[in-house]
Amino acid sequence: MESQDHRYRLLIACPDRPGIIAAVSDLLYGRGANITSFDQYSEGPEGGYFFMRAEFEVPAGVEEEELAAALGALAPAYGMRWSLHAAARRQRLAVFVSREDHCLNELLWQTRRGEIAADVALVISNHPDAEEAVRAFGIPFYHIPVPPGGKARAEAQALELLEGRVDTIVLARYMQILSPDFVARFPARIINIHHSFLPAFVGPRPYQQAYERGVKLIGATAHYVTADLDAGPIIEQDVQRVDHRHRLADFRRIGRHIERMVLARAVAWHVEDRVLVHDNRTVVFPR
């Protein structure tokens, strides 16, 4: 494996207009950067938005601060939102889970194996069930119950644990609804898995709803959490075929597989800085 010390990922979003790519390439090449991956997408030159992602390597001696300063100087002329990420700095995840542990296990396994380029820093659950499995991975587990009326207190406890330790929160079948205040602290940094093909079957018991409606495909949706429940920007979705032979328990079983795959893909893309949010939609630069 090559060293990641001088590798960066750059994300940019701004109104499209001529010259953006040239300006950014000039900035990078002027510092001797080697662009190893470059993706962009434009909604079109008339009133549309432009999005880009680059991976590049700079020579020893070019510092992150200097790159950031140059980008900061370039940005206003183009109205750019931008972010620069050192590839060597892996994201730290907090995984929130309730009783169903299939998504949690997939995340533990994929992060350990390196399929997801991030570390699980801690796991928080309103149930004690997953403790042993989490500790077997050498990861701290915190049981924070959420009794009726105790949401504020539970969230305060969680916030204390998260403070400065975590980049992204993953709700891996966490069956509590987070308060708008909590959500507002982590914009586009909380990923949830909803166990339906959104926007079909919002709200509770989506498999029950799907079964009763007699659908022929069931799905799962990974999305960023916003104050508006189940309505945040969708990162990834997938479905699988069901038929009349499948009962509710089968829907749940089949759904578990879709859920863990969809969530794992969404998290893998997020931590590699492949996802940009614009206008409640996502631009995903594929792996």
Place this chain on the structure above:
Amino acid sequence: MESQDHRYRLLIACPDRPGIIAAVSDLLYGRGANITSFDQYSEGPEGGYFFMRAEFEVPAGVEEEELAAALGALAPAYGMRWSLHAAARRQRLAVFVSREDHCLNELLWQTRRGEIAADVALVISNHPDAEEAVRAFGIPFYHIPVPPGGKARAEAQALELLEGRVDTIVLARYMQILSPDFVARFPARIINIHHSFLPAFVGPRPYQQAYERGVKLIGATAHYVTADLDAGPIIEQDVQRVDHRHRLADFRRIGRHIERMVLARAVAWHVEDRVLVHDNRTVVFPR
């Protein structure tokens, strides 16, 4: 191709209980039938329903009336709904269409080629656009406009044309809402294609809705039409992946392909008597 003269398809639905299969096999074997295909599904013996479909051939001399009489005599003991279809009697379809002709063309082409084992008896449209294409297939085309306030009259005209000439109506992107009265005349005999993955995006402009929601898959749904708009029993659904690069026009283009495939599959299954409706869900015995 073997003769279809003595081939039948039998569909049965009834509360499950021991002995149904044995009773039906006895009835058929007692008349020298050769069962060439047999499918059944049970929801379970305790309070569940039982569904079956058989294809069989009887010796010359065994008449449809006699088979029907025997089934009619057996049915009450089991609370059976049943239907018997001579394979030689192809269904006659009426296709209703508005301006978008991709579903219509798929049906014309697949019925002519024999991919769908039915004949298009006539095409009705509230626009004149498709006339030439339909007549090129040697099929009668009727232009029945539906001006504001003219639905009742238009439906009356259509009913007159359909009377005795048609087994099933296919709404192949027909953008008018049929009246409950009209719908009630054709229970489980009107098939509609909805251009979304129902129940997501009910109502008008589903691709626009899907685009705005930022979904990562778009779909189409073929369903029987009931008085409750977009809520009838689903026969078939499918989806295709979209991403941020796809604009609304791309959603529509991709959607057209899903629509015609999904509708064609649903119609093919329906005319081969593979679909049973129970409890607003369908049992589909696959091809």
Place this chain on the structure above:
Amino acid sequence: MESQDHRYRLLIACPDRPGIIAAVSDLLYGRGANITSFDQYSEGPEGGYFFMRAEFEVPAGVEEEELAAALGALAPAYGMRWSLHAAARRQRLAVFVSREDHCLNELLWQTRRGEIAADVALVISNHPDAEEAVRAFGIPFYHIPVPPGGKARAEAQALELLEGRVDTIVLARYMQILSPDFVARFPARIINIHHSFLPAFVGPRPYQQAYERGVKLIGATAHYVTADLDAGPIIEQDVQRVDHRHRLADFRRIGRHIERMVLARAVAWHVEDRVLVHDNRTVVFPR
């Protein structure tokens, strides 16, 4: 969960002819059996084969031996191959693995969770790497190296461990070729995962081959092992889309996900007695 004490699964394969279903139903109903699931498939009455699978429950007092005796008495008249499985008797698996542990982990996880209705009795590997992970599940791990020229000795060691302890062997990315003698001892009882969409890319390094050929989909195949390498009856296959952006390492990464899903499905079906082999093809009665 209901008791499984009096539940059985029955598999039958025989030349098709009238009366099979009736004969088997009579046998079961005569003993008071409650058939909870019944699937059959016929290749057609003229020279074709008939396959069936039933799940049923018998009243207390009806013993397995008596059922088996009755089936044994019925079978010759129809030329039936049959097998009867008590649902309460879970299959015991031996998992063989080399260095790549993703399939092994999926099997450990799904068997523990009950997604696969079987127990992993032991794990055998020609490398020591997986020992810790396996022991964490409380499952015995045996390191049996296979040095050049040492295959016979290694297989003898394995056979001793397997003797009487195991129903099915799963090759979960086991990179050694088993001898024909070894394979012959476990007909339709060794399941392998091949990391390509067979019969494309038989032999070693299938992802390398696929990459060089420039395919647009890569796949994996779970099959029963026969003496003829990579040519045994296929149980399950699946694919995923790749494109020009994917390098060999991406093929491998994407492939790992397909492999573990395909292998897990094949094993789940096998241990629920859903797979029949006939003529180097499988009949799979779906879940």
Place this chain on the structure above:
Amino acid sequence: MESQDHRYRLLIACPDRPGIIAAVSDLLYGRGANITSFDQYSEGPEGGYFFMRAEFEVPAGVEEEELAAALGALAPAYGMRWSLHAAARRQRLAVFVSREDHCLNELLWQTRRGEIAADVALVISNHPDAEEAVRAFGIPFYHIPVPPGGKARAEAQALELLEGRVDTIVLARYMQILSPDFVARFPARIINIHHSFLPAFVGPRPYQQAYERGVKLIGATAHYVTADLDAGPIIEQDVQRVDHRHRLADFRRIGRHIERMVLARAVAWHVEDRVLVHDNRTVVFPR
């Protein structure tokens, strides 16, 4: 619809090195071009190749010849292969077909509807069957039989018809093998649909082979034709699930749907200049 008069598509392939994007953007912006779509892909900066595709609009007064001259001047410094296509100049297709007409019909229908941005200039068949259907589209049909020993003569006849009238040849289930000489005249300009998931089942009767092998998915492959039969660069592939219930005729029926979709996609991409060939693989810039 906006005018296409001043719209162009540019394709470039060259060894990757810093500055390519900047050089090309400079060239285009220097002429007042509005880049409406831009895609590129690099295999990596060390010894890898770089591929790009741009759609852009130039102001009235900027001529194609001038753009071409500028590109021609830039190319040698970078070792570029490049091509420039005026969007207003639709490709003209020759479709070759034998008896099976499903792919032909799909192409006729999609080109007429504008789903494929090209015109079918003529259809050539070694059978007369499709004549009427083709003429109904107002397209010339030529029946060129290929009797044993008559390939050279038939190809000479075809060449005469194609001369100067056609950009791309589509083999839409044309069951004759073209001579290496013929193929050599149209490098990356003949597209074939092979009715299997290549490289599985090369050669004749792929569905028969697939059926006998007992695969669980069947597929189709669209590829450029090279002298090496079934081994040319793959443009697109897709598969669909089959199971034990499907007989050979079902494989063929299901296959026909995959074939026409895969071929139509490949042709649509090709005529929009989205496909680059490098090293017997394709880079496809998606729609």
